[in-house]
Amino acid sequence: MTIRWRHLLALVIILPLLGFGFAWSGLMGVGASSGHWPITNWFLHWVMRNSIRTAALSITVPSLENPELLPPAAGHFETGCAICHGSPAQGRSDAVLAMLPPPPDLKTVAPTWSDAQLFQIVKHGVRFTGMPAWPAQARDDEVWAMVAFLRKLPEMDTNAYLQASGLHGIGHAGEVSPLPITCESCHAEKRLNGNSIIPRLAGQQEAYLLNSLRAFAERQRPSGIMEVAIGALPDDSLPELASYYARQARPPRQGIPADPRLVEKGRELAEKGRPEEKLPACLSCHEKPGGNPAYPRISGQNAAYITRQLQLFHAGVRGGSSFSHLMIEVAAKLKEEDFAALAAFFASRESVGP
Ligand code: HEC
Ligand code: HEC
């Protein structure tokens, strides 16, 4: 009996030492050229699918029907995902196909995952494979937009993809590749309407635009989409972009359908606030003659974008410039039902001062 115990103890000590020695010797191949053995391949993929299935069990799926989720996600897909996975506008390169494991064609594999599972993969990435995590972990709404896009991807032909991602209509119709995504692919006035979750930039305060761009670049304002969009730009181009958009006239919008009672409720809050709850009037900061030029204009902005920003401020995840804490304090005092009223009021108002 004693001898058996000794043998076991020796094994427990010697086996890890042997393994360690083998790793130290450098004889273990780490080259990707020969691939994995089929059994290793099967095992790794099995582990991945199990892990994602279990993690996805606790995820609640929101409605993904809103068509406005597609444009920002499609534009981001082109810059952040297509380089590995290919897209309806470009195949996967030989260099990418030599990765171990190679990034799969998502048109084929996306339907094998549920919405919650896709969310888990896109938000957290897949360790040891090259599949990156979403750059802004603080918010989930952008990841859900990407899931909505991946659901539509299998049925998208090249044209539908070019249209959704904004590659179409910027003078490249007919040419398929290479088509760089620009700011205008997402922010062009003609692509935006009141339901857009992408903001209008034309006519916004220059100081605010510059602060926002710097906040995205420094990850003070979480947005995976905007981080990637400006990631490759040199720092000194940010003032030029801010000035370019601030100088554009914001074309007025006619006939935005809005419930007049909602607009009235929004006006009341914007002009008077709720003094009994120490909620200040929005217009005591925003668009105030002689006010701080780093405070943004809200009038004429897309209603759905305003609502989303209020939700993010309210949840405490919308960062921004060194003034953003002011807005976080205000939004903490807002109620869910205020968001739509405020958005309806500001979206239907022509941009004014300061
Ligand atoms: C640097 C390359 C790279 C980039 C960029 C990348 N991926 Fe991946 N992705 C991979 C690889 C490699 C896998 C395979 C993982 C595996 O099979 O274990 C993968 C797997 C996936 C899967 C699971 C598919 C399956 O069945 O294995 C999804 C979904 C996915 N990626 C979506 C995305 C999205 C959306 C983006 C952009 C936000 C993205 N990926 C960006 C490399 C990449
Ligand atoms: C793939 C789509 C996409 C591209 C490309 C893109 N943006 Fe954006 N942009 C967005 C989205 C979505 C938001 C909203 C982010 C949020 O929810 O915080 C945004 C927000 C912004 C804001 C903040 C505006 C505000 O009112 O707070 C600025 C400024 C901006 N973008 C400028 C740019 C510039 C300049 C470029 C080009 C270098 C660019 N964007 C490229 C999608 C895009």
Ligand code: HEC
């Ligand atoms: C105490 C001053 C102050 C008050 C009051 C205030 N805000 Fe703000 N708000 C700000 C500042 C400052 C920012 C910009 C934060 C940044 O630079 O990132 C902002 C940003 C915003 C944004 C984001 C704009 C964009 O383009 O992304 C919205 C929407 C907004 N405020 C709506 C409101 C509404 C609605 C009210 C009234 C309920 C309100 N604000 C009251 C200071 C204020």
